[in-house]
């Protein structure tokens with residue numbers, strides 16, 4: 001039975017609003033080595049320490065939710081939560097409900 005939530009975190013995009021550089025091949029495990037790494041196109045940071053810390057908080061949240069008791073039958077709605085970072089340490093959270 002599928003239970004709990006899974007974090008799909010990966011890829012990095014340039015923090016500059018005028019630059020559309022992104023690399024989807026970067027994995028979450030590699031994030032640490034990209035802290036303050038400059039964008040190859042424009043030199044803006046790809047991942048600030050603030051954003052990296054937010055990612056760690058999200059991962060702890062995922063762990064926390066997954067440690068809760070099993071959900072009841074009527075709470076099995078599926079949804080998708082996405083987090084967007086822009087280098088300010090603030091996060092843009094988007095929650096979509098998925099229809100089965």
Ligand SMILES: [Zn+2]
Nearest residue numbers: 014019039042
């Ligand atoms: Zn850039």
